Amino acid sequence: MILDVGSRAPDLTLPDQHHDRVSLSGLVADRHVLLVFFPAAFSSICTGELLEIQLNIDEFVNDKVQVVGVSCDPLDALRAWAALEGYRFPLLSDFWPHGEVSRAYGVLNESTGAATRGTFLVDPTMTVTWSLVHGPGEERPIGLLHEAVRDL
Secondary structure, eight states: OOOOTTSBOOOOEEEBTTSOEEEHHHHTTSSEEEEEEOSOTTOHHHHHHHHHHHHTHHHHBSSSEEEEEEESSOHHHHHHHHHHHTOOSOEEEOTTTTTHHHHHTTOEETTTTEEOEEEEEEOTTSBEEEEEEEOTTOOOOHHHHHHHHHTO
16 A cells, blocks of 8 residues: 555665665654655666756755655666766665565555655655655656655
């Protein structure tokens, strides 16, 4: 079941592309977090979506918000993809236990073992204040992400 707005966000601690452990509770200590779940590194839709975030990085990483990508890809794939595309925000690996965090947020596609395009804005009280979920092959409207963080 996908988390609803107003739900308590499950905490997570996952490694990023640099092998550093990142926890949601640590990130929200001083700002909102925009969790961007995506199906697969190197795929065309995911690359386009995350490049749009990177091109507008000052809007998505500042003193009010931190964007974080999450996928079920292994760390080596995320590290190579981040280096190739120049992503300057954490990409977290939900690879093992496989999809545990994606499942907790209700965005794990059990038949493919990949996350769907779920996006959750979590405030410093660990409450989901905004969400957007799109299925396989559906691009998320990046303009809606801009709107979600613009008024913070």
